[in-house]
Amino acid sequence: MSEKMKNLLALSIIPQVIGIKLLALAPGFIEKYYSNGVYPLISKGSRYAFGWVPFSVGDVFYGIAGILILRFLFLNLRSVLRKPWYFFREVLIVISFAYFAFHVFWGMNYYRPPLHRSLDMDSTYTTEELVDFTKSLIARTNAIQLEITGNDTVMVEIPYSRKEIYRMSVSGYTETAKEMPGFSYAPRSVKNSLFSLPLTYMGYSGYLNPFTNEAQVNGLRVDYRYPMVSCHEEAHQIGYSAENEANFIGFLAATRNKDIYFRYSGYAYMLRYCLNEAYRRDPETFEKLKEQMHKGILKNYTDVTLFWRKYENPVEPFFKNTFNAYLKANSQAGGIKTYSYVVALLVNYHKENPL
Structure with a gap:
């Protein structure tokens, strides 16, 4: 040359x-x-x-x-x-x-335009709307947790292998696409990341490879979030790059899956986001909402927290800050905080589509 x-x-x-x-x-x-x-x-x-x-x-x-x-x-x-x-x-x-x-x-x-515009939804919501939706979400998550375990104090354990979860994840998108054709997903290309251990030390559950369009999931450990995380990465594959939008679409796919463990994963995963937002707005209301939850769900949350705590290290904030800068450089002004904006999509979507 x-x-x-x-x-x-x-x-x-x-x-x-x-x-x-x-x-x-x-x-x-x-x-x-x-x-x-x-x-x-x-x-x-x-x-x-x-x-x-x-x-x-x-x-x-x-x-x-x-x-x-x-x-x-x-x-x-x-x-x-x-x-x-x-x-x-x-x-x-x-x-x-x-x-x-x-x-x-x-x-x-x-x-591309924000998803709430494509779906003709508001992008804001009141604290009252947040609390009402969170109560509904708690009731739904409690019911599924009890149906699975038969005991409200027992945490849910996913009984499937990673490959089974990847294979089963497609059916939720099939159901979602019946209402929203733009969310159809085929063929499937979701896999364990070969770098799962480094990903864990970096604090990530998965990522999309933009050059091969493979959804990479951290395969170090299967917990209640695994089905939802898989659906999240698949949402990136169909063209939704914003993290809040991928979470929202992943939630729809997980909760419309016919498998009860997928539905639990979606509801419990997003419930935590709603609770975090409730705590940010009104800690006293958060405590009241928390009292309504089954102890088994809280044990799932604790189990995940303890797992990630084992891998905390001084370098992790560097990778989080790097990803934050990457998001901001790609038109996500809120950076990594855009993960919490999914609450706005959830609350406003379910005004017209109650749980």
């Missing part, structure tokens, strides 16, 4: 960034031509290509990329002082290719 071509490839990152920022100003265009146009073809093609492979192809790619990066640094680090432009040019070429591939294969979904 000629020096001129290398220079052009390296500097192509500049017009790319400008172009993406301009496109982000036209969410309707992105929704029509990318999210509902080109992207479904790319997504399904990737899942057909990699979904049948029993291990995470994307994680293998990441591993190889990591090795090549270390090799490059080792061989070229001395050139930083002698020929800095040549060194940084090679780095920029890689960044330019990655930036382009990221947005083509998935990242443009960050700039």
Whole structure:
């Protein structure tokens, strides 16, 4: 490759960034031509290509990329002082290719219109509406917990393997798509991450590989959240990049699943978000709501908290801050806090669709 071509490839990152920022100003265009146009073809093609492979192809790619990066640094680090432009040019070429591939294969979904607009819902709610919805959610979660265990003090344990959970997760999307065709999900491509232990130390339950469209789930431990987390990552696959929206769609898929453990996972998972929001607004009301919950549900929450506490480390906040910056750079102004905005979607959706 000629020096001129290398220079052009390296500097192509500049017009790319400008172009993406301009496109982000036209969410309707992105929704029509990318999210509902080109992207479904790319997504399904990737899942057909990699979904049948029993291990995470994307994680293998990441591993190889990591090795090549270390090799490059080792061989070229001395050139930083002698020929800095040549060194940084090679780095920029890689960044330019990655930036382009990221947005083509998935990242443009960050700039589509907010889901509450697509569903014609409000984005705000009152504390009274939150409390009423949370009470309904507690009643539903209590009933399912008691049906599963037969004892309101016993926590729910998921009896399925990881592969069984992945296979079963699709049926919830099938039911959801009957009302909302845009939430259909096929084919399936959800797998254990090969980096589950590092993910745990980083504090993450899963992620979507934007280059292979594989849903990666932290496979270190199956707990009550596992079905819901799987549905969450699958929501990313169908083009909903915002974390609050993926949680909302994952909740619909989990709670419309015919399997009772999936329904419990969805209700219990989102109940915790509602309780956190109730506590933020009114701690006294939170305590009253908590008293209505079965002890078995609280034991599920405690069980998960104790698990993650074992892996707390000084580096975890760094990864959380990095992800926070990543979200903000991709049009999620609230950063990692957007996870809590799912409560607004839940409350307003269930005004017209009561539990």
